[in-house]
Every structure is written in C-alpha cells, then in structure tokens.
Amino acid sequence: xxxxxxxxxxxxxxxxxxxxxxxxxxxxxxxxxxxxxxxxxxxxxxxxxxxxxxxxxxxxxxxxxxxxxxxxxxxxxxxxxxxxxxxxxxxxxxxxxxxxxxxxxxxxxxxxxxxxxxxxxxxxxxxxxxxxxxxxxxxxxxxxxxxxxxxxxxxxxxxxxxxxxxxxxxxxxxxxxxxxxxxxxxxxxxxxxxxxxxxxxxxxxxxxxxxxxxxxxxxxxxxxxxx
Amino acid sequence: xxxxxxxxxxxxxxxxxxxxxxxxxxxxxxxxxxxxxxxxxxxxxxxxxxxxxxxxxxxxxxxxxxxxxxxxxxxxxxxxxxxxxxxxxxxxxxxxxxxxxxxxxxxxxxxxxxxxxxxxxxxxxxxxxxxxxxxxxxxxxxxxxxxxxxxxxxxxxxxxxxxxxxxxxxxxxxxxxxxxxxxxxxxxxxxxxxxxxxxxxxxxxxxxxxxxxxxxxxxxxxxxxxx
Numbered sequence: 001x002x003x004x005x006x007x008x009x010x011x012x013x014x015x016x017x018x019x020x021x022x023x024x025x026x027x028x029x030x031x032x033x034x035x036x037x038x039x040x041x042x043x044x045x046x047x048x049x050x051x052x053x054x055x056x057x058x059x060x061x062x063x064x065x066x067x068x069x070x071x072x073x074x075x076x077x078x079x080x081x082x083x084x085x086x087x088x089x090x091x092x093x094x095x096x097x098x099x100x101x102x103x104x105x106x107x108x109x110x111x112x113x114x115x116x117x118x119x120x121x122x123x124x125x126x127x128x129x130x131x132x133x134x135x136x137x138x139x140x141x142x143x144x145x146x147x148x149x150x151x152x153x154x155x156x157x158x159x160x161x162x163x164x165x166x167x168x169x170x171x172x173x174x175x176x177x178x179x180x181x182x183x184x185x186x187x188x189x190x191x192x193x194x195x196x197x198x199x200x201x202x203x204x205x206x207x208x209x210x211x212x213x214x215x216x217x218x219x220x221x222x223x224x225x226x227x
Numbered sequence: 228x229x230x231x232x233x234x235x236x237x238x239x240x241x242x243x244x245x246x247x248x249x250x251x252x253x254x255x256x257x258x259x260x261x262x263x264x265x266x267x268x269x270x271x272x273x274x275x276x277x278x279x280x281x282x283x284x285x286x287x288x289x290x291x292x293x294x295x296x297x298x299x300x301x302x303x304x305x306x307x308x309x310x311x312x313x314x315x316x317x318x319x320x321x322x323x324x325x326x327x328x329x330x331x332x333x334x335x336x337x338x339x340x341x342x343x344x345x346x347x348x349x350x351x352x353x354x355x356x357x358x359x360x361x362x363x364x365x366x367x368x369x370x371x372x373x374x375x376x377x378x379x380x381x382x383x384x385x386x387x388x389x390x391x392x393x394x395x396x397x398x399x400x401x402x403x404x405x406x407x408x409x410x411x412x413x414x415x416x417x418x419x420x421x422x423x424x425x426x427x428x429x430x431x432x433x434x435x436x437x438x439x440x441x442x443x444x445x446x447x448x449x450x451x452x453x454x
Contacts, residue, residue, distance in 0.1 A: 216446070
C-alpha cells in the first residue's frame with residue numbers, strides 16, 4: 001500500500017452487479033477503502049460482506065446506499081446499467097463536487113446490443129458530464145472488461161482505454177486501472193468516449209460471430225504502459 | 228492465387244498516397260489485378276510503375292484516373308484524405324453500382340486530430356453510403372493501420388476491424404484484409420464505423436502521449452480469426 005492508496009477511498013455505485021463487484025474486489029485487494037453503493041442498502045451490505053470474506057481481515061469494504069457511498073469516497077465509480085444511469089447520477093450529484101467520477105456505463109440499446117447507438121450527448125460519459133455539471137471531473141473506463149475474471153485472480157487479457165475531462169483526472173483513473181491489475185492507456189478527451197463505449201458493441205458482435213465469450217483489445221506498438 | 232483472386236480486381240482511389248500505395252503493393256503481391264487511381268493520371272502511372280518494379284513480372288498494376296480505375300475494378304477502395312472524400316466519391320459514384328466500396332477514410336479535423344470529431348452522418352463511411360446511394364455496399368476498414376510497414380514485408384502488428392452495410396460485403400472485405408497479410412475481424416454494421424474511425428484519433432493521441440509512432444490494436448480472447 002502506498003500513500004496514494006492510504007489517501008484514496010473508492011465508491012462503486014451499482015457495486016452489487018457483476019462488473020462493479022469485481023472491480024470493488026480488486027480495489028479492496030489492492031488496499032483501497034471501498035464503499036459499495038446500491039439502490040438497495042441490504043444488497044450493498046451483502047456484496048461488501050462477500051468481498052470482505054474473500055479477502056479476510058485488513059481489507060475494508062462497506063455497503064451502503066449510493067448517495068452515502070458517493071459522499072464517503074474520494075473517487076466515485078458508476079457501474080449501473082444504462083437504464084439506471086441518469087437517475088443514479090441525479091441522486092448523487094451533490095456528493096460529487098470536487099471529485100472524480102469514473103463512468104463504466106455502456107449505452108447499449110437492446111435488442112441491437114452489437115450496434116453502436118449513442119445518446120444525444122455523444123456518449124454515456126458526456127451525458128454524465130452534462131448531468132453532474134461543473135466541479136466534477138468525469139472519466140470513462142473499464143467498458144470493455146468482461147466481468148468474468150475480475151473476482152478470480154486471473155490475468156485479464158484486455159487493456160483499459162481511459163478518456164476524461166482532464167489529463168490529471170485521466171492519470172488518477174489510470175492509477176485505479178493499475179491497482180485493479182490491468183493495463184491502462186490515456187485515450188484522450190471525453191469526446192473520445194464514443195470509441196471506447198462503442199467498442200463494447202463491436203466486442204459483443206465479435207463474441208457472437210466468432211463464438212467467444214470475452215473478446216477484448218490490447219494496444220500494440222506503443223511499448224508498455226506501466227501496469 | 229485462387230479463384231477469388233483471379234476473378235477480383237481492385238481499384239485503389241488515392242492510390243498514390245502512402246496508405247493507398249502500400250495496400251496496392253500488398254494486393255498486387257497477392258496476385259490481384261490492381262488499378263491505381265488518382266486525380267493526376269501521371270502520378271497514378273508513376274505509382275503503378277514503382278510497385279510493378281518492386282514485384283517484377285507476373286504482377287498487374289496499372290495507373291489511371293479515379294473514375295477509370297473505379298470502372299475497371301470489382302472492388303473499389305478509397306484512401307483519400309477526408310478533405311477530398313466527398314468530391315472523389317461524387318466523381319466515381321456512377322462506376323460503383325453493384326460493387327463493394329471499401330472506405331479507409333478517417334474524418335480527422337486538424338489541428339485536433341487526437342479528438343474524435345465525426346461528420347453529421349455519424350462517420351465517414353456512413354457519409355460515403357449517403358453519397359453513393361443504393362446499389363453499392365459500403366465497408367470501412369484499414370483506418371488504424373500505419374502505412375509504415377505496408378511496403379516492406381514486415382508483419383503489421385495491428386488487426387483490421389471491418390464494418391459494413393452487409394455481412395456478405397464484410398466477408399469479401401475480410402478476404403482483402405487477409406490478402407494484404409493482415410488479420411481481419413467482422414466488426415458489425417456500418418453504424419459501428421464511428422468506433423473504428425474514431426480509434427485512429429485515440430491511437431494518434433497514444434502515439435503522442437507515449438512517444439510511439441505506430442500504435443495499433445489487436446483483438447484478444449476470441450481465438451484466431453483466419454489470417
């Protein structure tokens with residue numbers, strides 16, 4: 001554990017879902033204080049206990065409501081389905097001022113989930129920025145990571161492209177990527193989120209076409225970003 | 228050379244540019260009949276002669292105007308800068324009926340070339356489809372491939388994501404990818420082109436940030452698509 005981790009606590013809104021719980025597990029494993037948020041406090045407590053039991057004493061994972069989790073943490077990660085994206089952000093936005101929001105949302109529109117269909121704002125992350133307003137840095141990351149291997153300790157063979165409203169916020173988010181045991185790349189401004197969110201639809205289509213379950217991407221030809 | 232190649236001829240519009248000439252070289256090397264098109268017939272002839280000299284007898288590369296090249300070929304590839312995209316398509320669209328158009332264009336808007344900025348149609352490929360109209364299948368591919376290693380015989384460590392207006396057209400385009408010595412993936416409908424075109428801006432940004440010159444991507448976790 002280093003100084004950054006001692007200072008940082010992470011809220012995972014929607015942390016009872018597979019992706020959120022997997023990320024929460026990895027951050028708790030890395031020594032961060034993790035607050036799991038959910039619309040159901042009961043489910044949040046249960047998810048936190050599950051992770052705490054896996055990691056044993058010395059880890060710190062607590063379940064609570066989404067707004068309470070957002071209030072407690074320095075960095076707030078949102079991992080809800082797109083249908084709950086706006087409502088969840090509206091419910092917590094007062095707690096986000098001065099913080100970094102990391103949006104994991106992919107704006108899939110069933111049934112055509114392998115076709116890119118972005119909201120009017122351009123992407124879910126840009127929509128999030130519109131909702132939370134000034135004083136909140138918004139990054140987008142982890143949209144292409146299959147939840148499957150987050151809660152075992154396997155290597156995840158997929159890089160994380162990080163977009164966001166400032167270079168500093170992207171750098172902070174890349175630290176979280178690395179803490180989760182993944183390789184992160186600065187993928188540029190928030191306008192580039194359409195690429196990373198849309199890539200999830202491309203990967204879903206590749207899984208369908210090629211019979212795979214967890215297609216991902218890696219960046220080549222650019223050396224090794226620190227993992 | 229197999230039956231497909233005997234039947235197929237490829238026009239490369241804008242084939243005097245680095246990307247187009249590199250692709251033309253690789254297809255001629257694979258045994259396809261290649262027509263290099265340019266606004267300048269003189270430059271087209273010079274580029275064709277250059278490739279012909281590299282490959283020697285038995286290869287077939289001819290230079291001509293863009294419309295003449297489009298008329299001769301079964302498959303038409305457009306590799307012009309975005310600023311010449313519309314005019315080039317308008318000049319050849321009558322020659323495209325019943326054919327496949329493969330669009331390599333990335334709609335970069337200088338000076339912010341590492342920020343995704345798509346045209347109103349959603350992507351350059353969707354704009355191409357609007358211009359060429361009914362009776363032409365439009366695919367998009369090769370936007371993420373650095374021209375650097377196309378004209379030597381080095382392996383290119385970047386996969387090609389192929390989007391397009393039909394599954395059959397994407398399958399035909401993937402054959403061209405493979406003929407060029409690259410690995411191709413069906414990346415879904417033409418609406419997904421924003422991801423692949425936009426990825427070029429992300430890769431330009433990664434090159435700038437991480438000091439590389441030819442960042443690319445590979446698809447992981449989905450087995451080996453045939454190369």
